[in-house]
Amino acid sequence: MARQSALKDSTQKKSATTLRDVGDAKAKHLAPNLDRLIHERMRLGIVSALAANESLTFNDLKSLMNTTDGNLSVHARKLEDGGYIACTKSFEGRLPKTEYKLTLAGRRALENYLSHMETLIHQMRNS
């Protein structure tokens, strides 16, 4: 009896895995087209936060993303190099101020990434 139940469980698990594999296989061909620059969590967060604001300072982003100076500057530099965000440095009184804005290319990259994610989900639902 226990053996029968174990066999049933194993068959169910196997068929679920197979179904999932089919969906994944369909979706996987989309994965290579993923924009790796914003696929990383911190960079995706920076781009998303800037999409909801006209501009944000380095300190605003640091506080929003709950991260360190070093980590934020590394990821922001990568996005800047990719042309997704623009950085302006100025002085507010005597204090230096670094401000980031999302570029048109960055906004399009986020929109493409969103539609990519939606396609992946739809493909899985339709399989």
Added chain:
Amino acid sequence: MGSIHLVVPQKEEPPALHERAMDNLKYIRETMERATAFTGISGWGQVAIGFTALVSASISAQQKTFKAWLAVWMAEALIALLIAGWSIDRKARAAKMPLLSGPGRKVAFSLSPPIFAGAIVTIVLYRAGLTNEIPGLWLLLYGTGVVTGGMFSVSVVPIMGLCFMALGAVAFFAPAEYANWLMAAGFGGLHIVFGVIIARRYGG
């Protein structure tokens, strides 16, 4: 002697691609909501509230009875609420975020408990004849709401709340004739000063 069974730890399957996709979409949405709430308070809205408060302060100063004074400030509270709702909604729409998705909900949840408490205590003080304490109470409790709501926002917002609380404390100990001007300094002056700072630094 018992037999020995080899225990093979079950491998956890990595999440499927569509699960990761859903998780990423959720993350984008939450980050955008958080970022909107962060600068969601409208600076120009606060400036407008500040000016209406100054007008109300000058009208209320001319009132002969406490009831009339109270009615002027009640009307001002209603006008301020409408301006705040409209301006936050406008800023949230500009960022393509619905009002109740993040910023509106957070401001409403943090401001409404102290305002509700203020309304109840106002009735109690009025019935007890302690009307001189009402301006201090309003400034203190409004400041409390701004400090708590401001924890989700840019750092100038909780600082503004602390200034309101300080004015409230002063109003409790200052002579009664200064109360109306302390209300003007708080609801008028502080809103205008901090409103300009927020509008200039955080896009409106």
